[in-house]
Amino acid sequence: MTRTLDKTITVAVAGNPNSGKTTIFNSLTGARQHVGNYPGVTVEWKKGTCKRGDVKLDLVDLPGTYSLTAFSEEELVARDYLLNAAPDVVVNVVDASNLERNLFLTTELLEIGRPLVIVLNMTDVAHDRGLRIDTARLAEKLGVPVVPAIGNRGVGMDDLVEAVMQVAISNASLPGPARVCGESGPGPSTLAIVESRGGPTRVNYGHQVEKVISEIEDLLPEGEHRRWRAIKLVSQDDKVVEGLAVPGTREAITGLAASFAAESNDEPDILMARLRYEFIADICQGVCRVPAIAQTTVSDRIDRVVMHPVWGVPIFLGLMYFAFTLTFSLGNPLMNLIDSGFGYLAGFMSGLWSPGSTSPLKSLIVDGIIGGVGGVVIFLPNIVLLFMAIAILEGTGYMARAAFVMDRFMSKVGLHGKSFIPLLIGFGCTVPAIMATRTLESRRDRLITMMVLPLMSCGARLPIYALMIPAFFPARMQGPALWAIYVTGIILALGGAYVLRSTLFRGENTPFLMELPPYRMPTAASLLVQMWTRAWLYVKKAGTVILGASILLWFLTFYPKPPADYILPAGFDNTTSDSAMVFSEITDPNLARSAELSYSVTGRVGRMLEPLIKPLGFDWRIGTALVGAIPAKELFVAQMGIVFAVGEADETSDQLRAQLRDRYTPLIGFCIMLFALIATPCIATFAITRQEAGSIKWAFAQSFGLTALAWIVTFLVYRGGLLAGLGGG
Amino acid sequence: MPLTMLSEGGKAILRSIEGGRQLRSRLAALGLLPGAELEVIQNSGQGPFVIAVKGSRIVIGRGMASRIAVE
Numbered sequence: 001m002t003r004t005l006d007k008t009i010t011v012a013v014a015g016n017p018n019s020g021k022t023t024i025f026n027s028l029t030g031a032r033q034h035v036g037n038y039p040g041v042t043v044e045w046k047k048g049t050c051k052r053g054d055v056k057l058d059l060v061d062l063p064g065t066y067s068l069t070a071f072s073e074e075e076l077v078a079r080d081y082l083l084n085a086a087p088d089v090v091v092n093v094v095d096a097s098n099l100e101r102n103l104f105l106t107t108e109l110l111e112i113g114r115p116l117v118i119v120l121n122m123t124d125v126a127h128d129r130g131l132r133i134d135t136a137r138l139a140e141k142l143g144v145p146v147v148p149a150i151g152n153r154g155v156g157m158d159d160l161v162e163a164v165m166q167v168a169i170s171n172a173s174l175p176g177p178a179r180v181c182g183e184s185g186p187g188p189s190t191l192a193i194v195e196s197r198g199g200p201t202r203v204n205y206g207h208q209v210e211k212v213i214s215e216i217e218d219l220l221p222e223g224e225h226r227r228w229r230a231i232k233l234v235s236q237d238d239k240v241v242e243g244l245a246v247p248g249t250r251e252a253i254t255g256l257a258a259s260f261a262a263e264s265n266d267e268p269d270i271l272m273a274r275l276r277y278e279f280i281a282d283i284c285q286g287v288c289r290v291p292a293i294a295q296t297t298v299s300d301r302i303d304r305v306v307m308h309p310v311w312g313v314p315i316f317l318g319l320m321y322f323a324f325t326l327t328f329s330l331g332n333p334l335m336n337l338i339d340s341g342f343g344y345l346a347g348f349m350s351g352l353w354s355p356g357s358t359s360p361l362k363s364l365i366v367d368g369i370i371g372g373v374g375g376v377v378i379f380l381p382n383i384v385l386l387f388m389a390i391a392i393l394e395g396t397g398y399m400a401r402a403a404f405v406m407d408r409f410m411s412k413v414g415l416h417g418k419s420f421i422p423l424l425i426g427f428g429c430t431v432p433a434i435m436a437t438r439t440l441e442s443r444r445d446r447l448i449t450m451m452v453l454p455l456m457s458c459g460a461r462l463p464i465y466a467l468m469i470p471a472f473f474p475a476r477m478q479g480p481a482l483w484a485i486y487v488t489g490i491i492l493a494l495g496g497a498y499v500l501r502s503t504l505f506r507g508e509n510t511p512f513l514m515e516l517p518p519y520r521m522p523t524a525a526s527l528l529v530q531m532w533t534r535a536w537l538y539v540k541k542a543g544t545v546i547l548g549a550s551i552l553l554w555f556l557t558f559y560p561k562p563p564a565d566y567i568l569p570a571g572f573d574n575t576t577s578d579s580a581m582v583f584s585e586i587t588d589p590n591l592a593r594s595a596e597l598s599y600s601v602t603g604r605v606g607r608m609l610e611p612l613i614k615p616l617g618f619d620w621r622i623g624t625a626l627v628g629a630i631p632a633k634e635l636f637v638a639q640m641g642i643v644f645a646v647g648e649a650d651e652t653s654d655q656l657r658a659q660l661r662d663r664y665t666p667l668i669g670f671c672i673m674l675f676a677l678i679a680t681p682c683i684a685t686f687a688i689t690r691q692e693a694g695s696i697k698w699a700f701a702q703s704f705g706l707t708a709l710a711w712i713v714t715f716l717v718y719r720g721g722l723l724a725g726l727g728g729g
Numbered sequence: 730m731p732l733t734m735l736s737e738g739g740k741a742i743l744r745s746i747e748g749g750r751q752l753r754s755r756l757a758a759l760g761l762l763p764g765a766e767l768e769v770i771q772n773s774g775q776g777p778f779v780i781a782v783k784g785s786r787i788v789i790g791r792g793m794a795s796r797i798a799v800e
Contacts, residue, residue: 066758071751101760101783236750266763269750273757274764290784299786300770309773404788408776411790512777512790513755 009168010058012082014109015093016102017064018397018517020121023151024093025061026529028161033059033533046533052161060087066101068108069269070239073443082112083225088168090114091160096126096133096148097518099288103280104273106142107203111228115171116144116200117163119156123148125518129297132289141283143201152523202227205275209234212260219249219256233257235272299518303401312405319402320424323393327385328428328459334381342374356589363558364551372550375632376543379431379684380535386425386432387534388527390439393421395522399439400514407512413494414501416445416512423449423493426456430685434692435534441514448500450689451702454681455493457486460633463651464676467637471657472669485673492678492709538688545687553602553631553683557639562599569598594645602627616675616714617668626675632682667721671714678710732780732789732797735769741799742766748796756797759787767799 015021025033029048046061062081063074070076082090092109094102109116120135139146145163149156205213217230232240234257244250261268306315346366353362393399399418407417418440425433433453440446465485469478564584583599586592597603606624613623621643628639637651644659660669680686680703690699735741743765746753756762760783770786771779777790789797 067754069754069758071754098784101785104758104760267750267753269754270757270762273754273762277760277762303771303779303786307771307779309776400788404777404779407790512788513759513793514788515759516779516786516788518786 007054008056008058009089009164010060010085010087011089011091011164012060012062012085012087012114013091013093014062014078014082014105015064015119016066016095016105016515018515019064019093019095019102020151021064021093022061023523023526024091024119024121024149024157024160025059026526027151027154027157028057029059030525030529033061033529034536050161052165055165057161057164060085065105067105068112070237072441074441076239079108079112082109082114083228087114088171089164090116091119091164092116093119093121093151096120096123097129097131099126099131099133100277100280100284103283104276107276107279110142110144110200110203111231113200113225113228115167117160117167118142118144118146119151119160120146120148121151124150124153125520130290134287137287138283141201141287143199152520152526203276203279205231205272205279209260209271209275212256216253216256219253221249231272234260235269236261297518299397299516302519303516306398306401307404312401316402316405319393319398320421323389324424324428327382327389331381331385335378338378338381339374342370342377346370360558364554367558368551368554371554372547372631375550375684376539376547379429379538382429383432383435383538384531384535386428386436388531390421390436391527391530392522394439395520395527397517397519400516403514404516411512413498415448415497416440416442419445419449419497422453423456426453426458426493428459430454430456430458430681431538431688434685434688435538437692444505447693447698448497448505450693450698451500451705452493452496454685454702454706455489455496455678457489457677458633460682461677463634463637465673466651467640467653467656468660468669468673471660472664472666481670481673484670485677488674488713489677492713496709537691545683545690549683549687550631553628556601556605557597557603557628559600562595566595566599568595588645590642590645593642597624597628597639597642612711615718616711617664617671617718618675619663621663622672626679629676630680630683632684633676636676665726667718667726670721671718674717675710675714678706678713680704680707680710730799732767732769732794732799733772733791735772735799737769737772740766740768744798744800746797748793752793752796760785761787761797 013021013025025046025048028050032050033046033048048059048061050057050059060081062078065072065075065078068075068079068082070079081087090109090112092106094106106116106118118139120133120138123133126133135146135148145167147156147160147163149160204210212234213227213230216233217226220226220229229240229243233244233253236257241250241254244253257268264271266274306312308315349366349370350362353359390399393402399421402421403417405417406420410417410419419437421439422433422436425436430453433456434450437446437449437453440449465482469481473481562583564582566583568581568583568586583592583595586595598607603620603624605627606622607620609623609627610618610620613619618626621640625636625639625643628642629636637653637656640660641653641656644656646653646655646659664672681689686699686703689702690696693699732741732743743761743763745763746756746761753762761767765782768781769778770781775791777788778794779786779788781787
């Protein structure tokens with residue numbers, strides 16, 4: 001034990017979902033953690049550090065899994081990490097109140113063979129339920145240290161760190177394979193850490209199966225994890241079978257496994273699972289005293305109300321209403337504050353130049369950089385608060401109940417019950433909604449939800465409707481027009497999900513199967529850590545893309561500048577005669593800016609798009625404003641203001657409304673709103689989709705798919721409207 | 730008989746699961762494999778329902794439940 005070791009110990013934290021794994025990880029690392037995605041997959045990747053004296057622990061929070069099969073992305077990620085990255089110590093968080101089921105994963109971890117420390121978490125809950133666990137016996141029988149802990153109160157964390165360090169030290173001097181059960185010595189216990197000196201116990205599958213395992217093991221080429229691979233081959237694990245590279249052995253091994261499977265009564269995977277549970281039952285014998293009768297828990301009693309077939313839905317909707325109104329009513333003043341803060345900053349910076357200056361540097365700083373950074377930061381209050389709300393819903397265990405309650409409706413369009421929450425958040429803002437799809441376990445459900453999410457009409461589209469609806473519709477029609485827009489979005493989202501599910505994402509439905517964790521009180525620290533990591537992730541990953549894109553799009557709406565002798569196209573100025581005008585002769589600054597926009601890349605693209613959008617009743621002006629609104633949907637209003645040369649316009653500009661009314665019919669007005677609703681989402685959505693889907697491909701698919709859908713829907717509505725005689729003013 | 734026939738409070742032993750390896754092993758990891766004792770906590774006649782197995786509460790979709798045979 002005097003041997004010194006590398007001052008950094010890599011630790012992987014593994015455990016079942018709901019075992020309190022994240023709480024343990026959070027209390028070890030605090031805010032010293034960062035979140036990302038495993039390369040190429042949507043599985044979340046959390047890393048953090050923990051310093052004790054001069055020793056540093058580098059922790060990785062593996063995805064919560066019930067086992068380590070090759071059937072889900074999470075399980076593959078977890079096991080590949082354990083096999084390939086070979087962490088110095090694996091910390092297995094085990095829910096003490098549900099010991100048998102949790103030890104299933106432990107048996108797999110024992111086989112992978114990395115040094116293991118077990119955290120017996122939530123010992124208080126187990127105690128309350130009348131469960132008595134003999135920690136010393138458990139450690140002795142498993143052959144690994146067992147640390148009792150109460151994660152949400154920070155109890156046992158020092159012991160855990162101590163145990164991890166001891167295991168790391170002893171394994172640095174004790175290489176070689178795990179020892180068999182019989183060799184393990186008596187397990188002396190020091191304080192709360194119960195240590196075993198004998199090395200990890202091996203799961204014994206019984207004579208018959210062990211024989212096949214060792215036969216396969218002999219055929220396997222030299223290398224690490226031979227026993228683990230042999231066991232997986234007996235269970236006919238596809239990934240391990242694929243990994244058999246040596247010609248000849250593959251056939252020999254699969255032959256052995258197949259003949260074994262044919263001999264046994266059970267399917268091999270079920271047989272192996274059963275043997276694991278038998279091993280666990282054996283371990284639990286004399287370790288764990290379970291009360292004679294299974295009682296109805298407090299959780300069951302709460303569930304009887306919140307999961308009631310009739311009351312469940314209203315309770316859920318009520319809670320959502322409460323959570324979201326609270327979020328947005330707290331968030332919106334903050335957003336306004338940030339908005340006016342950036343407005344002040346922009347005003348201050350503008351003041352450094354002489355009034356009316358057209359300096360490109362001023363424009364870059366004020367419109368490009370300040371506008372771009374503002375566009376990133378403006379979302380923060382809502383992101384932070386929404387994630388607080390979601391963290392509470394998840395932390396208490398209610399999220400699983402919400403999924404249960406909504407599944408009846410969501411499964412009709414092929415979505416998971418949990419998809420409902422992101423879709424609902426989408427009415428507020430698409431960006432946190434897409435981040436909220438992380439609560440979905442299946443990648444397919446996540447991608448489908450992400451793809452259709454922009455169709456839930458977000459708050460930034462509201463200024464467009466607020467401008468257009470009063471411009472074109474009489475008071476009695478305004479409510480129904482707004483309603484029609486929102487409902488169209490919802491129908492398209494649900495219909496789109498259904499179509500995606502039955503085409504691009506066809507395949508067996510993800511079985512609806514999940515654990516209902518007991519209700520528990522989340523700790524403030526855990527909630528704050530979750531909130532902080534989300535907010536930081538947003539700023540770092542999405543923020544940089546949003547900022548870059550905003551500056552680029554700023555450039556595109558300001559450049560190139562028209563030369564002095566630029567002759568404006570006939571009919572450009574829509575208020576006076578159509579005699580040719582020269583740019584340098586324009587005196588009205590609004591008209592000048594309008595001419596600049598028209599000459600810029602954005603204006604040119606808008607003109608180029610005219611033939612494409614003409615069938616929808618749109619002209620180049622609308623095209624330009626739509627292109628200019630790509631950074632953020634609400635910019636559409638400001639862009640229309642520039643196009644129509646009315647200067648600074650907001651959604652209450654009557655001058656702009658009058659212009660719109662002169663030029664377009666109500667049918668076109670409705671079509672503009674429809675197109676703005678459906679077509680390519682804002683750049684922030686693009687960035688977050690790329691981040692969350694793990695590939696830019698999905699972000700492009702979303703943008704192009706939605707734009708195509710927008711064209712088709714708008715075309716049908718416009719042409720249908722014309723046929724129905726709605727084309728007149 | 731299929732699990733769906735069991736009413737609330739009913740206890741049974743799992744006999745077989747009709748489904749692919751993926752479904753079987755997911756259920757097995759949750760403690761649901763042939764021979765396991767289970768109890769129906771909630772079965773409202775439609776939508777998913779809740780069972781208790783090995784000390785945890787598990788929600789199962791109705792479609793899947795119809796493929797689980799118990800006795």
